[in-house]
Amino acid sequence: MRPTYRALITTALAALTLPAWGQGIGTPPADSVTVLEPVNVTAQRLPSRSAETGSAVTVITPSEMEKRGSVEVLDLLKRAPGVSVARNGGFGATSNLRIRGSDVGQVLVLIDGVRVNDAADASAAYDFAGLTADSVERIEVLRGPQSALYGNDAMGGVVNIITKKGRGPAKITAMTEAGSYQTFRQQAGISGAQDGFDYALTAAHSQTKGFSRIYAGPEKDGAEQASITGRGGYRFNETFRLGVSGGYQHLESDFDPSATRDGPAVATSKKLFGRVDGTATLLDGRFENILSLTASDTDRDYDEPLGFYRTSRYEGQTYGAEYQGNLTLFGQDVLTGGLSTRTDKARTTTNGKAGPRFSQDTNSVFGQYKWKATEAFTVTLGGRYDDVESFGGKGTYRLTGAYRIASTGTTLRASYGTGAKAPTLFQRFDPLYGNRALDLETNKGFDAGIEQEIGKTLTVSAGVFHTRYRNLIQYQGLGYTNIGRATMRGAEFGVTWKPLSDLSLAANYTYLEAEDASTDQRLPRRPKHTVNLTADYAVTEKWQVGGAMRFVTEQNDNSFSSDKIPPGLIFDARTAYQVMPWAQIYLRADNLFDADGRESARYRAPGRSVFAGVKAEF
Numbered sequence: 001m002r003p004t005y006r007a008l009i010t011t012a013l014a015a016l017t018l019p020a021w022g023q024g025i026g027t028p029p030a031d032s033v034t035v036l037e038p039v040n041v042t043a044q045r046l047p048s049r050s051a052e053t054g055s056a057v058t059v060i061t062p063s064e065m066e067k068r069g070s071v072e073v074l075d076l077l078k079r080a081p082g083v084s085v086a087r088n089g090g091f092g093a094t095s096n097l098r099i100r101g102s103d104v105g106q107v108l109v110l111i112d113g114v115r116v117n118d119a120a121d122a123s124a125a126y127d128f129a130g131l132t133a134d135s136v137e138r139i140e141v142l143r144g145p146q147s148a149l150y151g152n153d154a155m156g157g158v159v160n161i162i163t164k165k166g167r168g169p170a171k172i173t174a175m176t177e178a179g180s181y182q183t184f185r186q187q188a189g190i191s192g193a194q195d196g197f198d199y200a201l202t203a204a205h206s207q208t209k210g211f212s213r214i215y216a217g218p219e220k221d222g223a224e225q226a227s228i229t230g231r232g233g234y235r236f237n238e239t240f241r242l243g244v245s246g247g248y249q250h251l252e253s254d255f256d257p258s259a260t261r262d263g264p265a266v267a268t269s270k271k272l273f274g275r276v277d278g279t280a281t282l283l284d285g286r287f288e289n290i291l292s293l294t295a296s297d298t299d300r301d302y303d304e305p306l307g308f309y310r311t312s313r314y315e316g317q318t319y320g321a322e323y324q325g326n327l328t329l330f331g332q333d334v335l336t337g338g339l340s341t342r343t344d345k346a347r348t349t350t351n352g353k354a355g356p357r358f359s360q361d362t363n364s365v366f367g368q369y370k371w372k373a374t375e376a377f378t379v380t381l382g383g384r385y386d387d388v389e390s391f392g393g394k395g396t397y398r399l400t401g402a403y404r405i406a407s408t409g410t411t412l413r414a415s416y417g418t419g420a421k422a423p424t425l426f427q428r429f430d431p432l433y434g435n436r437a438l439d440l441e442t443n444k445g446f447d448a449g450i451e452q453e454i455g456k457t458l459t460v461s462a463g464v465f466h467t468r469y470r471n472l473i474q475y476q477g478l479g480y481t482n483i484g485r486a487t488m489r490g491a492e493f494g495v496t497w498k499p500l501s502d503l504s505l506a507a508n509y510t511y512l513e514a515e516d517a518s519t520d521q522r523l524p525r526r527p528k529h530t531v532n533l534t535a536d537y538a539v540t541e542k543w544q545v546g547g548a549m550r551f552v553t554e555q556n557d558n559s560f561s562s563d564k565i566p567p568g569l570i571f572d573a574r575t576a577y578q579v580m581p582w583a584q585i586y587l588r589a590d591n592l593f594d595a596d597g598r599e600s601a602r603y604r605a606p607g608r609s610v611f612a613g614v615k616a617e618f
Contacts, residue, residue, distance in 0.1 A: 043055045054413045072128065076139060086098075088255075091206065118316045135189070151384060179611030196235045196236070213604055218262070223252065230244075239282065240281075252266060264305060274295050311351055322341075325337050339365050342362045398415065399416050435480045438481070465491075527552040554567045588610070591606060
């Protein structure tokens with residue numbers, strides 16, 4: 001590995017870990033503790049209580065992230081219902097996500113409201129490689145067709161990653177960790193709020209020597225990552241607030257020329273995102289107006305001495321502007337409307353020869369009405385019209401309903417929606433494989449479910465879903481063409497149980513039938529059965545232990561060979577001890593029983609791995 005950004009990270013860590021005294025880890029000041037009913041901000045594009053949400057959404061909370069201790073965001077996401085992942089090796093390897101059997105490019109990924117899908121990627125997917133959870137406060141996973149609210153790329157669902165926000169007195173955090181595969185991690189941050197200002201800044205660094213990701217040779221494939229993420233704002237008065245957020249990630253990762261040939265090769269990616277927004281609240285708080293400017297840039301460089309192309313580079317940019325207004329009517333209904341414009345750009349360079357920079361503009365108008373029919377019954381109806389350059393206009397819509405029976409602790413949910421996705425710039429304009437005559441992909445789907453509280457300690461849930469995809473873009477012969485049809489259907493079950501005040505148990509199960517409707521063959525990298533279990537126990541006020549299990553059944557690796565991804569049963573464990581009010585030590589074991597947990601047929605996954613670390617909060 002070549003050194004990358006060590007000086008920047010070392011300086012940031014030193015500056016952010018100056019001695020200070022304050023609260024214990026994860027303990028807010030006593031006068032700032034507020035117990036709130038669970039809400040999400042993704043399902044309806046505005047804060048919504050769980051009982052008012054008809055769509056299927058999973059919220060990964062700060063508490064859950066702390067209990068799991070996962071380094072990468074992808075390892076948190078894969079425990080959500082309906083989510084499957086594929087990763088070509090260990091830390092730093094190409095990492096993608098599907099929701100309910102969607103293609104990887106049909107999932108929209110947002111970080112603080114910024115679209116970060118790679119405009120230069122063949123399917124415009126987001127690569128989760130090296131994205132760590134150091135700066136993340138919460139994650140929301142919205143399942144099912146969501147183009148009516150979020151437009152292109154949201155056919156399968158939305159992953160909304162929300163970074164930390166400053167609250168209360170100034171707080172400094174720091175962490176250092178070491179473990180298997182000569183892995184070392186450091187993180188430091190500062191956050192707080194005062195006199196109308198709020199701020200949060202996190203710097204992180206990870207480095208690992210790794211292991212050989214392929215079975216064809218012994219050469220180790222390491223990785224090094226450095227990132228800095230910030231979020232802040234200023235409230236001028238009760239009417240107006242200005243916010244800003246952004247981040248930068250640099251990842252350098254070794255890889256091999258192919259899954260069957262060992263050899264030296266290095267991939268370097270640089271990801272940058274930013275957002276500026278102003279919020280004006282008028283009419284005594286009933287009319288919220290949000291104007292935002294966003295931008296994201298992904299630059300991927302590949303150095304392959306033994307590859308077909310000695311060097312290659314992929315540059316993707318997305319920038320846009322959006323207005324959203326939320327008007328409260330009749331005390332509890334909300335009318336949402338907005339306009340947005342977005343430009344995607346991409347360019348490919350091979351062996352030093354740069355190709356033309358292609359671009360595509362999308363202009364949109366969207367709206368939604370949230371109707372509180374009764375205190376127990378909430379209905380939303382939304383629609384969107386996207387005018388995509390070279391394709392004309394396309395409308396999508398979504399209807400949801402949620403009914404809460406308070407006397408029995410029952411919540412009923414249902415949704416129906418349509419989706420659309422324009423061909424990517426690569427699919428249209430690549431000089432070798434592109435096809436400028438491609439048309440939009442479309443889908444339509446519904447889901448329905450029930451959540452039942454049993455006493456104060458047990459909650460069970462169950463749901464079904466069915467989605468049909470049409471006009472899918474697939475590579476065939478010498479290029480891309482619209483020939484694909486697919487059907488996704490299945491069920492999701494969940495349970496959370498707190499049998500003791502110090503013991504928490506949770507489980508979810510996903511059943512997925514993902515079929516190519518043209519051939520009736522099962523689609524690759526979509527497991528039929530997925531099970532997740534977690535258990536967490538507070539031995540004392542200072543000592544916690546926890547564990548997690550994940551099981552997936554055998555999968556086809558691709559559609560052009562007989563390669564299979566074997567079933568995987570992986571156990572993880574973690575323990576943490578509060579040695580001082582401001583310091584915690586922890587021990588984490590991933591893949592405790594050294595099982596074969598590969599997520600791609602020809603690429604290894606990490607074996608048994610043990611990590612120890614120290615966290616401090618001042």
